[in-house]
Amino acid sequence: MVKQKVYVLFILTLFLTTLNAQKTVNQFDKDGLRHGLWTKNYHKTDQKRYEGVFKHGKEIDSFKFYTLSEGKSVLSAVKVFNAKDSIADVTFLASTKKIISEGKMNGKRFIGKWIFYHKNSSVKMILENYNDEGLLEGERYVYFKNGELAESANYKNGKLHGESKWFSEKGVLLRHTQYQDGELEGKTINYDANGKKTSEGNYVKSQKKGVWKYYKDGKMTKEIDHTNNEVIKKYE
Numbered sequence: 001m002v003k004q005k006v007y008v009l010f011i012l013t014l015f016l017t018t019l020n021a022q023k024t025v026n027q028f029d030k031d032g033l034r035h036g037l038w039t040k041n042y043h044k045t046d047q048k049r050y051e052g053v054f055k056h057g058k059e060i061d062s063f064k065f066y067t068l069s070e071g072k073s074v075l076s077a078v079k080v081f082n083a084k085d086s087i088a089d090v091t092f093l094a095s096t097k098k099i100i101s102e103g104k105m106n107g108k109r110f111i112g113k114w115i116f117y118h119k120n121s122s123v124k125m126i127l128e129n130y131n132d133e134g135l136l137e138g139e140r141y142v143y144f145k146n147g148e149l150a151e152s153a154n155y156k157n158g159k160l161h162g163e164s165k166w167f168s169e170k171g172v173l174l175r176h177t178q179y180q181d182g183e184l185e186g187k188t189i190n191y192d193a194n195g196k197k198t199s200e201g202n203y204v205k206s207q208k209k210g211v212w213k214y215y216k217d218g219k220m221t222k223e224i225d226h227t228n229n230e231v232i233k234k235y236e
Contacts, residue, residue, distance in 0.1 A: 024036060024037065025037050025038065025039060026038050026039065026040075029056050029057075031056070031057075033054070033056050033057030034054040034057055035054055035055065035056055035057070036053065036054065037051070037052075037053050038050075038051065038052060038053070038054055039051040039052075042068055042073070045068075045071075047066070047068060047071070047072060047073040048066050048073045049065070049066055049073070050063060050064065050065045050066065051063070051064050052064065052079075055083065058081075058083065059079075059081040059086075059088070060081050060082070060083050061080065061081065062078060062079070062080050062081075063078070063079045063080075063081065063088075064077075064078055065077040065078070065079070067095075069095055074095050075093055075097070076092065076093055076095075077090065077091065077092050077093065078090070078091045078093070079105070085106075086106055086107055087104055087105070087106050087111070088104065088105050088106075089102075089103075089104055090102065090103060090104065090105045094119075094120070096120060098117070098119075098120050098121070098122075099117055099122070100116065100117060101114060101115060101116040101117065102114070102115055103115065103130075106132070106134075108134075109130070109132075109133070109134030110130045110134050111130050111131070111132055111134060112129065112130060113127070113128075113129050114126075114127075114128050114129070114130065115127055116128075118145050121145065123143070123145055123147065124143055124147075125142065125143055125145075126140070126141070126142050126143070127139075127140070127141045127143075128140040128141070128155075129155075131157070133157075135155075135157050135158030136155035136158050136159075137155055137156065137157065137158075138154065138155060139152070139153075139154055139155075140152070140153045140154070140155055144169045146169060148167065148169055148170070148171050149167050149171070150166070150167055150169070151164070151165065151166050151167070152164065152165045153165075153179075154179075156181070159179075159181050159182035160179035160182050161179055161180060161181060161182070162178065162179060163176075163177075163178060164176075164177050164178070164179060165177075168193055170193075172191070172193060172194070172195045173191055173195060174190070174191050174192075174193075175188070175189070175190050175191065176188065176189045176191075177189075177203075178203075183203075183205045183206045184203035184205075184206040184207075185203055185204065185205065185206075186202060186203065187200065187201070187202050188200065188201065188202070188203055196215065196217065196218040197215045197218065198214070198215055198216075199212060199213065199214045199215065200212065200213050201213065201226065207226075208226035209226055209227050210225065210226065210227055211223055211224070211225050211226075211232060212224050212225075212226055219235070220235050221234065221235055222234045222235060
């Protein structure tokens with residue numbers, strides 16, 4: 001008899017604890033703002049979409065976001081908020097739990113430095129910077145999986161601006177050019193896989209202008225005036 005009473009008391013306690021826990025989820029404060037632990041499932045499923053804690057309508061601490069994979073929730077992103085502003089430290093994850101990218105976000109905008117990784121790897125693939133408007137700003141680098149630099153470029157308000165370079169997987173410079181407000185502007189030099197020049201000349205608003213020189217095996221083969229598209233000289 002005593003055992004039965006203990007068992008009933010245990011079940012009742014468990015029921016009340018579960019009921020109380022349910023009541024503390026997805027609650028609002030007196031002003032109608034989300035407050036405390038919130039969790040949401042995908043429509044008409046028992047699979048979680050997100051979970052996190054609000055403080056009078058403001059996200060705080062860690063929020064976890066999930067995607068559906070074969071009908072199951074898989075963690076896809078973690079955002080860590082602070083109590084002062086809307087900026088969060090963000091990590092995007094693959095279904096294998098490998099990090100895809102990481103950086104800061106303000107709302108839906110990328111800001112500051114972001115790092116992207118090669119698929120299923122901890123090797124850095126892209127390093128780029130964003131301004132407060134969520135536009136690329138400053139230096140951007142792309143890397144091969146072997147760690148060699150593939151591209152380097154500069155951006156201003158989301159547009160290519162300044163020096164850009166491209167490299168082979170062996171570290172050989174293939175192209176060196178200049179941009180201004182997203183347009184090719186100024187001198188460009190192209191190289192072959194052995195680092196020898198193949199052509200050089202100037203761009204004006206992404207159009208070849210003036211005299212361009214062309215090479216083969218490091219020797220000049222011809223000169224073309226691209227303003228008039230006329231061959232000036234050919235070399236034997």
